[in-house]
Amino acid sequence: MVNVYVKKISDFANINVDLSNINKTRKEYLEKLSSNSQKISYYAWIFLKERVLEEFNLNIDELHLTYNEHGKPMFKEFCFNISHSKNLIAVGLSNNPIGVDIQVIEGKDVSKLSKKLEIKDDDVPAFYKVFSSLEAKGKKEGTGIFPSSLKNKDYNISKQLIISDETNDYVLSIDCEDKDINIKYNYN
Numbered sequence: 001m002v003n004v005y006v007k008k009i010s011d012f013a014n015i016n017v018d019l020s021n022i023n024k025t026r027k028e029y030l031e032k033l034s035s036n037s038q039k040i041s042y043y044a045w046i047f048l049k050e051r052v053l054e055e056f057n058l059n060i061d062e063l064h065l066t067y068n069e070h071g072k073p074m075f076k077e078f079c080f081n082i083s084h085s086k087n088l089i090a091v092g093l094s095n096n097p098i099g100v101d102i103q104v105i106e107g108k109d110v111s112k113l114s115k116k117l118e119i120k121d122d123d124v125p126a127f128y129k130v131f132s133s134l135e136a137k138g139k140k141e142g143t144g145i146f147p148s149s150l151k152n153k154d155y156n157i158s159k160q161l162i163i164s165d166e167t168n169d170y171v172l173s174i175d176c177e178d179k180d181i182n183i184k185y186n187y188n
Helices: 024-031 035-056 111-117 124-141 148-152
Strands: 002-008 079-085 088-094 098-104 159-164 169-176 181-185
Touching: 002 035, 002 098, 002 169, 024 035, 035 079, 035 088, 079 124, 088 098, 088 169, 098 124, 111 124, 124 159, 124 169, 159 181, 169 181
Parallel strands: 002 181, 079 098
Antiparallel strands: 002 088, 079 088, 098 169, 159 169
């Protein structure tokens, strides 16, 4: 079974970044990030920590975190993936490889990348659906989106849906081997 949790980043606003009590390997990674990226990545880590404690009764700060050759973080006890966009964080947990991507649907100029993905550049929601699919697939495989995912144009993933917060619509894409996917919204 796969559980994907979604929570607002703003729900963490009263939590100060404190790298002194987190997994040493993750701490080293976070210390290299800019202030805002560090804060959001820290919140995502705290959210992952809460979900893993609840689901597996494990403290991720006590587990051995490794990275594959492409930089994907991994634990041997379970598979996970994290994504964030605008004001939402998504965390996926599974016993099998998983890729999760969340993208806010914005009206940005996506024409250059739309051409690579062979999408009409005026179809902004379609662009984000394809882009998010490729991100989830690449994150599951641990290779990232470019360049192999673009070459084979394989946009098929396990599950995709549109979700919303008060101000934005998002594409949530999940790629995993499991067919039983539960999505849980942790909005306050």
